[in-house]
Amino acid sequence: MAKVFATCSLCRNFDPNRQTCGLTNKTVNPIDPNESMECEKNGQFIRDINVIPQSYNFFLEPEDVPLHWTFDDSRLPKDQNGVALFVHTKRGTERIIPVEGYTKPLIGCPLGGVDKIYTYQGQGELIYDLGAELAKAEAEKMGVPLQILEGEENSMGQKLEIRRHLAVQRNTEPNPWLNNGEAW
Known part of the structure; x- marks a missing residue:
């Protein structure tokens, strides 16, 4: 090892x-x-x-990382298709801790992992970044119970992250001026 x-x-x-x-x-x-x-x-x-x-x-500078190196997902839980379940967080790539009360099976993505909203770690980051109210609205959209820990209930979020989130939301909503969702 x-x-x-x-x-x-x-x-x-x-x-x-x-x-x-x-x-x-x-x-x-x-x-x-x-x-x-x-x-x-x-x-x-x-x-x-x-x-x-x-x-x-595993590889300290100036040692080269092998071209096809990937993290070891052999001990991670898998979805029904055998895809490893992990989440990308600010800490790094993590084994998921699913949120309590969400009963649907999680679907993994080999590159992107599981959406943060479905994990304990990801929800903590969303609450920190977006604030408790906006994180709760996002969780409701996804049909996921939001687990707000003690001390997080009054989180106001980070202004820059809230602006980014709202900008993305505006850019993904359908434009009523376009015919059948056509692009310009």
Whole structure:
């Protein structure tokens, strides 16, 4: 088995929304192994078992990453078609923790993973980014119960993320001026 080089992205103390270490409250580079070496030596590094190691956890600079390298999805749960179920988050690629109360089977995508709204990790990010109200509206659109944790109920979101989200929403709504959805 190959050695996995620790990075902040693999540590439970890392706050991916704020890009900070929960122990030092300092801003960190989540994929720089030099940042986490000291924590690993001091026993402060706590491995988040849901985060899937990426190429930067196996190949240190200046070592080249093999052209066809991919993360190991062999131990991930699979959908009915045998596609691995994972979610891309600010922390990295993670094993999904499905939201409680959603009973439909999840469908995986080999490149994009599962939509964030269906996972515990993704919902936390959506609440942080969009605020509790807008995240709840998105969850309702998708037919998913939103799990708002204590302390998240008053989240107002991040202004830039809210603007991005609303801009995408406007651009995906049908234009009544176009005939049958035709493009210009």
